[in-house]
Amino acid sequence: AQSVTQLGSHVSVSEGALVLLRCNYSSSVPPYLFWYVQYPNQGLQLLLKYTSAATLVKGINDFEAEFKKSETSFHLTKPSAHMSDAAEYFCAVSTGTASKLTFGTGTRLQVTL
């Protein structure tokens, strides 16, 4: 069975500060890992994904995440937060040829002036 745990249901940062959203996964086989963003009343949009190539993955809007097998983590970072980054962020995992995504419970990012 596969699962993800997102630490912190709410994260608040100041505009211009570092964004760090935490995700830990559990999988018995090598995983594929994803970060999605959801703006209010919209569907999910893919930020980035790890598919066993480079462990440091760069995504859209200057987001990046690093796959750390030893820590079973896939934390999302952004060097400088912008007001437009305020949204809900979901970490997800899938394995093998199955494309079923298992999502975490989400982290709501608030960006303050």
Place this chain on the structure above:
Amino acid sequence: EAGVAQSPRYKIIEKRQSVAFWCNPISGHATLYWYQQILGQGPKLLIQFQNNGVVDDSQLPKDRFSAERLKGVDSTLKIQPAKLEDSAVYLCASSLGGGPDEQYFGPGTRLTVT
């Protein structure tokens, strides 16, 4: 490129009534998914289609939920009869194939059961 389309965007029904949701995936995408997102939770896969066939419906409450994908394109998800706990956003997504292919999500249908 047009995205995944869903309708209606909002629906309010009373418990024990029935409701149907419609999804039109991105053209050429073979795989279609229906997710249920309850407030405060991440999306949960209800059913996955590969063309016309069902790949995974292990989390679909089959006593009240049904879904079909005719001709491997559009899909409908039906709930009959609805319960209060079915209040959620129902998201449709599509991808070119399976595996780690990116899933593209529609805007969702927000269902309120009173």
